[in-house]
Amino acid sequence: MRVLFTVLAMLAILDCPATARAEDNLNTVLDPIRTKYQLPALAAAVEKDGKLVAYGAVGVRVAGRDLPVTADDRFHLGSDTKAMTATLAGMMVDEGRLRWDSTIAEVLGPALPKLRPKFGAITLRELLSHTSGLPTDNEEIGKLYFSPDAADHPLTDWRLKMIEAWGSKHDPSFVNAGKFQYANLGYIIAGAMIEKASGKPWERLMFERIYAPLDLKTAGLGAQATFGEYDAPVGHRVDDKGKVTPFPWGESADLPASLGPAGLAHMSIKDFATWAGWNAGEGKRGPALIKPETLKTLHQPVVDMQIKDPKPGTPKTGSYALGWGLSKFDWSDKPLLTHNGSNGLNFASILVDVDHDLAIVVTTNIAGPHADPATRDVMKALYTKYAK
Structure with a gap:
């Protein structure tokens, strides 16, 4: 039995930007990266000062099918759920x-x-x-x-x-x-x-205490597509020979429900940005889910992580807080809150800069060797564009 849990994301760490015009279209940034890494779909969003300032979604819901993704489609977040728990x-x-x-x-x-x-x-x-x-x-x-x-x-x-x-x-x-x-x-x-x-x-509790107060209308748990429908970007697996297989529904489409607190949330890229932006605000604006000092405790590093032989472009040092990692990138001047998530079929990254009240999120509906570098390329591009 091939066990999906082994690919539930070992947190990574990415960076973020800072200023933007209202709701820029990111498709021209995303599509070349999606093509370069041969991903079915790729989505990203930027939130600044509690406002959505840029977003985009390119590609298809299912590899080989003419079903374009939209910015309202649900993507799986994997271990980015941990910060919610x-x-x-x-x-x-x-x-x-x-x-x-x-x-x-x-x-x-x-x-x-x-x-x-x-x-x-x-x-x-x-x-x-x-x-x-x-x-x-x-x-x-x-x-x-x-x-x-x-x-x-x-x-x-x-x-x-x-x-x-x-x-x-x-x-x-x-x-x-x-x-x-x-x-x-x-x-x-x-x-x-x-x-x-x-x-x-x-x-x-996820629905009552996080999804509803933040008005995350697309948020749910488990596999993101409705059973029997292609109404969301479904997950894909890449085998050792590079063959891509979609896993749209049923038990094979996600990890067991018992792992919920570790990594089974899904939502649109725009709702994901709302969650990220709420964290970037550090309690300065509503809804008041927890006390500001409690949110700072969640973001405060607890333990150093040893990052051995990091891949090019990935952090060389880092720490872990409560549901969040913190790392400094070659293109960031300080450690930033971040986490990666995957159920072995999808991949998601989140980055939060509380000093600039800025958040970036990136998602794709495939795992495998190309998902992580693709999201890192997007993060770097968006940092370069919006943080300067």
């Missing part, structure tokens, strides 16, 4: 339902009495900053994600069973060592803690 956690902290140092055992222990003590001692902050000592996705964790037993339980119950199955057998690989180790499982656990604290499923 961290924001939900911030809401629970603001409301006194959780603390950043709340432990797994403290919140979930009564329902999961078999947890090992060191596992149970992991805190919410450690889960959200990837400093918990939980491993990056491996074969054993993949069996939990793709277990046939998941169909026998409500989703919230299944998350708890997954947590107990792992936490009753494994200690963290390091404890309170301040090390970085990217772990999707950590965000599933954080999601379960949020569910326990709020009394509502993570999925419901």
